Amino acid sequence: MLVRPVAEDFRLIGFYLGRIFLVVAGASLLPLIWAGVAREWHPFGSFLLMVGIFALLGVMGTNLRPEEPRLNWSHGMVVVALTWLLVPLVGAIPLLLSGHFGRPLDAFFDAMSGLTTTGLSLLGDVDHLASSLNFWRHLLQFLGGQGIILAALSIFAGTGGITLYFGEARDERILPSVTSTARFIWAVSVVHLIFGVISLGIIGWLLLGFDLDRALFHGLMTFFAGFDTGGFSPQSTSIGYYHSAVYEAFTSVLMVAGAMSFGLHYALWRGRRRAVFANLETRTILSTFGFTMLLTLIGLATTGLFTTVAGLTRQGFFQILSAHTGTGFATVSSSELSQWGGLAFGGMAIAMALGGMGSSTAGGVKSLRIGLTIKAVVNQIRQVLLPEHAVVGTAYHQSGRKHLTADLTQSVMIVSLLYVALYLLGAGVALAYGIPLQDALFESVSASANVGLSVGVTSPTMPVLLEIVYIAQMWAGRLEFVAVFSLLGFIYASVRGR
Amino acid sequence: MRFVTKVLFTMAILVLGLPASAAREVSVSELVENGREFADEEVVVSGELVGDYGFRADGRMWTQLNSDGYSSDPLRESRSPEGGNVGIGVRMPVDMASGLDSPGGYRERGPLVTMTGVWRFHDEARQGESYFEAAALIVVKDGRQLTQDPNWLTILLGAGLILTSTVVWRRGLRG
Numbered sequence: 001m002l003v004r005p006v007a008e009d010f011r012l013i014g015f016y017l018g019r020i021f022l023v024v025a026g027a028s029l030l031p032l033i034w035a036g037v038a039r040e041w042h043p044f045g046s047f048l049l050m051v052g053i054f055a056l057l058g059v060m061g062t063n064l065r066p067e068e069p070r071l072n073w074s075h076g077m078v079v080v081a082l083t084w085l086l087v088p089l090v091g092a093i094p095l096l097l098s099g100h101f102g103r104p105l106d107a108f109f110d111a112m113s114g115l116t117t118t119g120l121s122l123l124g125d126v127d128h129l130a131s132s133l134n135f136w137r138h139l140l141q142f143l144g145g146q147g148i149i150l151a152a153l154s155i156f157a158g159t160g161g162i163t164l165y166f167g168e169a170r171d172e173r174i175l176p177s178v179t180s181t182a183r184f185i186w187a188v189s190v191v192h193l194i195f196g197v198i199s200l201g202i203i204g205w206l207l208l209g210f211d212l213d214r215a216l217f218h219g220l221m222t223f224f225a226g227f228d229t230g231g232f233s234p235q236s237t238s239i240g241y242y243h244s245a246v247y248e249a250f251t252s253v254l255m256v257a258g259a260m261s262f263g264l265h266y267a268l269w270r271g272r273r274r275a276v277f278a279n280l281e282t283r284t285i286l287s288t289f290g291f292t293m294l295l296t297l298i299g300l301a302t303t304g305l306f307t308t309v310a311g312l313t314r315q316g317f318f319q320i321l322s323a324h325t326g327t328g329f330a331t332v333s334s335s336e337l338s339q340w341g342g343l344a345f346g347g348m349a350i351a352m353a354l355g356g357m358g359s360s361t362a363g364g365v366k367s368l369r370i371g372l373t374i375k376a377v378v379n380q381i382r383q384v385l386l387p388e389h390a391v392v393g394t395a396y397h398q399s400g401r402k403h404l405t406a407d408l409t410q411s412v413m414i415v416s417l418l419y420v421a422l423y424l425l426g427a428g429v430a431l432a433y434g435i436p437l438q439d440a441l442f443e444s445v446s447a448s449a450n451v452g453l454s455v456g457v458t459s460p461t462m463p464v465l466l467e468i469v470y471i472a473q474m475w476a477g478r479l480e481f482v483a484v485f486s487l488l489g490f491i492y493a494s495v496r497g498r
Numbered sequence: 499m500r501f502v503t504k505v506l507f508t509m510a511i512l513v514l515g516l517p518a519s520a521a522r523e524v525s526v527s528e529l530v531e532n533g534r535e536f537a538d539e540e541v542v543v544s545g546e547l548v549g550d551y552g553f554r555a556d557g558r559m560w561t562q563l564n565s566d567g568y569s570s571d572p573l574r575e576s577r578s579p580e581g582g583n584v585g586i587g588v589r590m591p592v593d594m595a596s597g598l599d600s601p602g603g604y605r606e607r608g609p610l611v612t613m614t615g616v617w618r619f620h621d622e623a624r625q626g627e628s629y630f631e632a633a634a635l636i637v638v639k640d641g642r643q644l645t646q647d648p649n650w651l652t653i654l655l656g657a658g659l660i661l662t663s664t665v666v667w668r669r670g671l672r673g
Contacts, residue, residue, distance in 0.1 A: 040604065045652035052659025059663045063670035097652060102579045124579030125568040127548045128644070130604045208560070209553035218550075235549050235562065236583035243560055243587050243627055305534065311626025331627070335531040460581045 004497030005490065009075065011066040016079045016164070017086070018061015023152040024087055025054035027143060031094070035132035043132045046094035053090050076164050077486030080149055084475060084483075087148060088112040091140060098133050100124050102460050105467060112471050114140030115148070116478035117361055119231025119328035119452020120470065122460050126236050131217060134234045138224035144478070145228025145258065145361035146189055150182045174266045181262075188265045189227065192257055196223035199250050208244055218242075226254035228361045231328025231452035239318070240331040248318050251329065259285075259325035259356030263399055280396045281357050284371035289324050292351035296320045299343025305336075316344075319453075324351040326362035328452025338439060338455035349442055352451045353423060363450030363477055365419045368398065369412045376409045418481050422448040422473055429469045430457060443470075448477040521614050526565035527584045529617055533628055537619035543630060544612040544638065545569050548585065548602035551595060559595040563588045563613070563630065564602070572607050574644050587629035588613070594632065599641030610639035 028051045035044035071079070088111035096107035106122040113120045114137050123129070123137075149164045165178045175181045197219045204215030221234045235241040239251055257265075267276050276282055297316045306312040315331060322329045330337065340348065355364015375396055382392050394404040426444025431437060435457055443457040447470040458470065476484045521540040529536055529543065545565030552560040564585040573579060590613075602608025615632040618624070 040646075041648035042646040045649040045656060048656030049652045049659070050656070052656040052663065055663035056659050056666070059667045059670065063666065065670075097649065099573065099577055100579055121582070124581055125566075125573045125583055127562070127564060127583045127585065128568060128573060128602060128604055128607075130646075207554070208550075209555075210550050214550050236564070236585050237562060237587065240587065240627075241549065241562060243589075243624070243629060245625060306620050306626050308622045308626070311620050311622060314625040315620070333530050333533075336533065460579060 002493045002497035005494050008066055008068075011064040012069065012071065012075055013078055013082070014061045014064045015066050015069060016061075016071060016075075017082060018058045018064065020058075020079070020083050020148060020152045021054050021061060021086075022058035024091075024143070024148060025051055025058055027139070028054055028091075030139060031132050031136040034135050035130070038131050040130045040132045043094060043098065043130045046097040047132070047136070049097075050090060050093045053093070057086075057090070071164065074486055074490065076166075077483040078490045080164055081479060081483040081487035083148060084115065084479060087143075088115045088140075091115065091136075094133060094136055095123070098130065100126075100129060100133075105464065106460055109467055109471055110137070111140060112474050113452070114138075114230065114232060115144035116450050116474040117141050117145045117228050117230040117326070117363065117452075118447060118450040118474045118478075119225070120447060120454055120458045120474075121232065121452075122458065122462075122467075124460065126234070129234075131234075134221060137232050138221045138230070138234075141228045141230030141232055142189075142224045145230060146185065150185060174263050184266065185262050188262060188269075192227050192254065193223055196227060196250075196254050200247065203244070203247050203250060204242075207246060208242060222247075222251055223254060226251050226327060226329065227258040229255060229258040229325050229327040229356065229363070229450075230361075231322070233329065237333075238331070239329045240333075245314060248314070248331065252318065252321055255321055255325040255327045255329070258327070259360050259362040261357040261359040263359055264357065267399070275399070278397045280371040280375070280398050281368040284374070285324075285357060285367040288351070288354050288367065288370060289320075292324060292347045292354070293317065293320045294347075295350070296340075296344050296347030299345065299347055300340065302342065303340065303344065305339075320347060320351055323348045323451060323453055324354065324356070326352070326355050326364055326449055326451045328446070330453060334454050334456045337453065338442075341438065345438060345442065348453070349445055352442075352445045352449050352453065353419070355449050355451075363448075365416050365449075369416050372396070372404060372408065372412045373416055375404055376412070379404070415480060419448065419477070422476060426466075426469050426473050429466055433463050433466055444473065448473040450474060450477050524617075526563060526586055529586055529630070530584055533617070533619045536617045538616060540614065540616050540633075541630075542612060542614050543586075544610070545585075546602050546610050547588070547598065547608040547641075548583075551598070551601055553592055553595070557592050558589050559592050560629075561588050561590075561595075561601055562586070563611070569602070569607075569610065572644055574646055587627070588632055589629055590615075590632035590635065594635050598637070602641070605644055607642050607644055609637050609641040612636045612638050 032047040032051055035047055088108060092107040092111035095101060095110055096104055100123050101107040109122050175184055200219030200222050201216040204210045204218050205212050225232045239248060264276055297312060300306060300312055300316050318331050353364060354370055355366050356362025358366045358368045379392050395401055396404055423445045426447055427440040430440035439455045439457050442455050446453050521542045523542040524536060526543055526545050545563045546569035547561050548564050549562045562585045564583050566584040567580040599609045600606045613632040614634040615630055618631055619628050620626045
């Protein structure tokens with residue numbers, strides 16, 4: 001029997017949402033300060049309004065004061081799902097007021113795309129966008145990639161933090177407490193931020209000949225979008241804008257770092273290199289990257305678009321790395337990407353669908369699930385082939401020796417199947433609007449796996465229903481379903497429960 | 499506006515003798531969508547220079563040429579978003595770039611130019627990059643400042659909400 005939530009449940013959820021809004025209000029001060037320093041007064045007003053709304057919602061929420069501020073699993077999941085809906089809703093205000101969007105839904109689409117680190121965009125004329133608004137779009141990717149909840153957990157611990165942590169699609173606790181894990185993740189990110197911005201800034205200034213301030217601006221934006229596998233760019237031609245193999249190489253390092261699980265970062269920090277390569281997840285992602293790269297390069301070679309191996313390799317490698325890490329940067333146009341038929345298309349689509357590692361900033365099914373699925377299938381085949389009483393080994397290495405249990409296999413299979421269903425859902429809706437199958441599938445996978453590469457389906461003229469479906473795909477894909485189902489269950493219980 | 503651009507371009511060719519006889523005029527979107535068709539062909543393109551001027555050590559300057567609704571009619575003035583930008587990378591000798599107004603961005607509408615040059619499609623020499631190699635350039639229209647007034651309503655609303663939040667928070671503290 002479904003139990004109808006009582007006022008105390010709503011107070012508890014509102015209280016935690018309030019705390020998170022206060023943290024986001026604090027983060028929103030950054031673009032406000034940026035706009036003030038850059039004397040971009042029109043965006044400044046929009047940011048002030050956004051900060052005010054976040055602050056008011058935050059204060060109202062924290063004033064609810066539940067009798068027992070202890071989150072259970074269901075409450076935590078509802079808080080996470082609502083956070084990832086409401087933050088982009090309020091975060092879209094400066095984007096909408098900028099005048100760069102035709103309809104409010106488009107601004108919400110971009111904010112959701114930013115927060116979920118997808119990178120699809122409906123923004124008109126990014127090349128004339130205010131720097132503070134560009135900063136906000138990219139900061140959204142940073143907040144989303146790190147996890148807003150994680151940001152909140154770094155500041156306030158509280159009971160029930162573990163529920164919020166897992167609700168945001170993180171499945172490993174690196175350090176004993178959630179707060180210390182959250183702080184470690186932020187420490188890793190800050191180190192990469194310093195390395196990334198300085199490296200890219202120097203390249204932009206010395207090699208590309210940009211003014212120093214612009215070089216640092218590009219470096220910061222590329223860092224946010226690269227390390228958080230987001231894929232936004234301050235220029236419409238994405239990373240192709242820089243026309244530099246060196247810039248692409250450094251960006252690639254950031255994309256790889258972003259697609260690595262924070263557990264792996266921790267192992268590397270502790271100098272455990274051998275353990276890293278023994279991990280099932282590492283081996284899986286290296287294998288799938290190699291496989292999809294091979295497919296794409298063979299496919300591209302047959303198209304005859306590239307006349308040299310160097311050109312084929314550089315361009316093919318960057319696009320496939322961008323797709324597999326779920327970043328969405330490109331050095332070729334959407335129009336050209338849509339012409340990559342056959343194997344090249346297959347390679348890119350598979351890479352996007354598989355995604356990066358678990359507990360990283362990347363989206364997609366995730367390598368650990370792929371590795372475990374393959375292991376489960378192989379075990380099943382071996383079980384059939386071997387004598388009836390033979391025992392098939394179920395051990396695998398992932399931050400230590402573990403066993404593939406029936407429960408784990410089931411949960412891995414379910415989430416993987418849900419991703420496939422999500423990919424097909426978006427493709428089906430696009431097909432219904434007469435979009436060709438290849439483009440429909442590509443764009444749907446790109447949205448659901450939070451990649452952001454586009455073959456041109458995503459545009460301000462796209463049907464509203466398709467836009468809403470893509471928004472839902474980005475949201476569900478980023479949260480890996482559990483929090484979304486919990487919210488739906490909570491709403492259903494509120495209406496039909498007793 | 500495109501008609502005016504064409505007239506100015508034709509006049510400029512007559513006056514300056516731009517070597518355009520063998521080059522066909524194409525739009526940036528044609529190069530983006532059917533780049534292969536124009537590979538290594540001499541063409542004439544027009545549009546707005548945007549982003550940055552990257553002066554490199556090899557004596558070349560890189561920038562971006564946009565040709566979309568916004569280059570002729572800035573969004574801040576038309577207030578009518580029409581989707582994404584349509585742009586290509588451009589490389590030119592540094593001396594050709596001297597004297598150009600600032601590239602287009604938030605505060606500027608970049609110079610509107612017409613260029614003759616070669617479309618390099620997945621250039622072998624640059625490991626597969628596509629870009630336009632300019633050999634001649636004419637400024638059709640100088641760049642200009644773009645302004646945007648503060649939105650006082652949002653500033654007042656925002657300040658009011660922050661003030662309200664502070665009051666509500668203080669009341670909450672008192673219990």
